[in-house]
């Protein structure tokens with residue numbers, strides 16, 4: 001195994017290729033994470049005239065697979081689309097932020113933002129409509145005193161922070177669930193009509209990617225419990241977003 005490896009254009013530092021012979025007719029694609037992080041492990045070797053481009057392509061595909069499994073994916077176009085689709089106001093984004101930090105609480109009557117400097121004091125009240133919209137979209141869940149992000153909510157927040165879309169000027173009470181997320185899947189299952197042919201056939205590019213990715217992000221979790229006074233069913237008329245077509249389709 002070569003001691004020093006130089007990074008190669010188009011590849012992250014953790015994945016590279018190296019010649020195996022002086023004649024340049026054999027190459028290996030190598031990966032650091034697959035070597036346990038301490039050394040590069042060969043993932044594939046190629047021989048012959050096209051050894052170098054073949055190894056390069058293999059390394060690229062391999063690196064992309066890793067990227068999908070890690071935070072690197074935050075920079076991808078997918079996450080920008082994800083963030084844009086959320087349609088949060090700044091106040092809704094702030095509410096998600098406080099929930100992420102464990103500072104969004106519920107006392108059985110009102111939601112409030114805990115003051116981290118004085119945990120015993122009750123901080124600023126947060127609009128019930130705002131929290132309810134986020135809960136209904138499957139982004140927050142209320143469990144007793146704590147209002148915390150669901151797995152969808154965590155993913156949505158990360159997309160929002162990474163992509164920094166312009167916040168909506170008018171706050172909507174009917175927020176879109178996470179694209180390809182758990183709540184979206186739940187709503188699909190609950191749609192009674194067996195009609196509504198999907199534009200995205202299973203195995204079709206971006207939609208499938210989104211689904212796969214969302215699945216990877218989410219370990220199994222119990223369904224969120226809903227606080228008192230929250231509608232058990234989503235409000236009428238949410239808009240579903242079909243990724244493959246890019247068109248918003250009014251539900252119904």
Ligand SMILES: [Zn+2]
Pocket residue numbers: 031032033034035062066
């Ligand atoms: Zn690897």
